[in-house]
Amino acid sequence: MARWEPGARQRLVRAAVELFTEQGYDATTVSQIADRAGVTKSTFFRHFPDKRELLVAGQETLCRLLADGVADAPESAGPMAAVAAGLERASTFMGPENRELGPQIQAAVAASVELQERDALKTVGLAAALTEALVARGVPEMAAHLSGELGVLAFKRGFARWSEADDDGPGLAHYALAALDELRAASRALD
Amino acid sequence: MARWEPGARQRLVRAAVELFTEQGYDATTVSQIADRAGVTKSTFFRHFPDKRELLVAGQETLCRLLADGVADAPESAGPMAAVAAGLERASTFMGPENRELGPQIQAAVAASVELQERDALKTVGLAAALTEALVARGVPEMAAHLSGELGVLAFKRGFARWSEADDDGPGLAHYALAALDELRAASRALD
Structure with missing residues (x-):
């Protein structure tokens, strides 16, 4: 697997926004976002320090x-x-x-x-x-x-x-x- | 002791600002702020939800x-x-x-x-x-x-x-x- 999956960053943002819309920001975990985006948690953390930074x-x-x-x-x-x-x-x-x-x-x-x-x-x-x-x-x-x-x-x-x-x-x-x-x-x- | 100590709110803000200046915001606890202001922790929480709200x-x-x-x-x-x-x-x-x-x-x-x-x-x-x-x-x-x-x-x-x-x-x-x-x-x- 390539260290930087092409498009992973954008997929993470999209997955997070979907989950925030469906179940709210507080209830959404980094694991859920990574799952939905089809990447690992460590890929998430290569792109963003936390779920909050996704939105900015x-x-x-x-x-x-x-x-x-x-x-x-x-x-x-x-x-x-x-x-x-x-x-x-x-x-x-x-x-x-x-x-x-x-x-x-x-x-x-x-x-x-x-x-x-x-x-x-x-x-x-x-x-x-x-x-x-x-x-x-x-x-x-x-x-x-x-x-x-x-x-x-x-x-x-x-x-x-x-x-x-x-x-x-x-x-x-x-x-x-x-x-x-x-x-x-x-x-x-x-x- | 009166339920609302006169001036407690202002003393808490002053104590917090002093402590933030001396040792930084992250290192300062609600207990330290309450101690410095000469009030109990529960008095702190009657005035503010947390140390962050003190400053606004x-x-x-x-x-x-x-x-x-x-x-x-x-x-x-x-x-x-x-x-x-x-x-x-x-x-x-x-x-x-x-x-x-x-x-x-x-x-x-x-x-x-x-x-x-x-x-x-x-x-x-x-x-x-x-x-x-x-x-x-x-x-x-x-x-x-x-x-x-x-x-x-x-x-x-x-x-x-x-x-x-x-x-x-x-x-x-x-x-x-x-x-x-x-x-x-x-x-x-x-x-």
């Missing part, structure tokens, strides 16, 4: 892509344009599997305070990645922080709409950038 | 005050003015003890992923309380969400500055409202 899989990659997109934006780009570049880059990481599992993952998170905490920290991490990348471009700290928060809101809203949309519609980037535009328009009209 | 004590009260302030703002107030009213109301809850312990609590949070998760969920809760109260006033959902996020950023920034400031300076409300103004100015100048 890819956080580090997302942070890196967001930051890289911001860093690579043209020098002339303002904070919002740089955030848009980060969202476009991060969107390339999310495929049909993410789109399909998204609503089930959200349902599992909504049903478990433990997962809500982990999910909230993931959100903080994504905003921090954007903020840091903007500060590194010379954006003043307050504007960078604000742009980072707007970027994360747009990514989450865009993801939700993408998940609800038609299979053969545009990709995540389209929805995330549209949400960023809407948030920016709402922010101009706030007072 | 008051979250529900803060949410309620934020929401009440927004609800009671004049009908003519836009979302930002309503958020400002919420921040003013919530600030009344924070006294010299909170101001003094704030930096130590932040240090404990910074040193523990477990506490960071709980703290992140608290932030989500505060933003949700503001957002819901704004939606109840008829603010469109996107603007309400954005204003809620700005409000929480302002509260956190205001709190940090208040904690660093002179003892006999202005109260938290002053710093929170100033931070809200700055965030609003930064948001106008984003593109």
Whole structure:
């Protein structure tokens, strides 16, 4: 058997989400997840430290892509344009599997305070990645922080709409950038 | 002995923060916290479900005050003015003890992923309380969400500055409202 079964990681996430949906997060064990995915428990632990981390899989990659997109934006780009570049880059990481599992993952998170905490920290991490990348471009700290928060809101809203949309519609980037535009328009009209 | 020792709650928070600072969050037990505060373990558990909840004590009260302030703002107030009213109301809850312990609590949070998760969920809760109260006033959902996020950023920034400031300076409300103004100015100048 190969040390890294191809697709094991994705099968584990899918199996976990199914089990969380069927019987709840608390009642689901790592053994059950591994069984359902057709791998051993030790394969599980090669991919994830525990069942909780399954649901925020890819956080580090997302942070890196967001930051890289911001860093690579043209020098002339303002904070919002740089955030848009980060969202476009991060969107390339999310495929049909993410789109399909998204609503089930959200349902599992909504049903478990433990997962809500982990999910909230993931959100903080994504905003921090954007903020840091903007500060590194010379954006003043307050504007960078604000742009980072707007970027994360747009990514989450865009993801939700993408998940609800038609299979053969545009990709995540389209929805995330549209949400960023809407948030920016709402922010101009706030007072 | 009275069932609710006066000041026990505050003594427990202070004892916990001291112990977290001295020996770390993981190494600190509920028994040690109760001992240091001069109360029994069962008194601890009358006030808090576990050592983790100590550091987000008051979250529900803060949410309620934020929401009440927004609800009671004049009908003519836009979302930002309503958020400002919420921040003013919530600030009344924070006294010299909170101001003094704030930096130590932040240090404990910074040193523990477990506490960071709980703290992140608290932030989500505060933003949700503001957002819901704004939606109840008829603010469109996107603007309400954005204003809620700005409000929480302002509260956190205001709190940090208040904690660093002179003892006999202005109260938290002053710093929170100033931070809200700055965030609003930064948001106008984003593109």
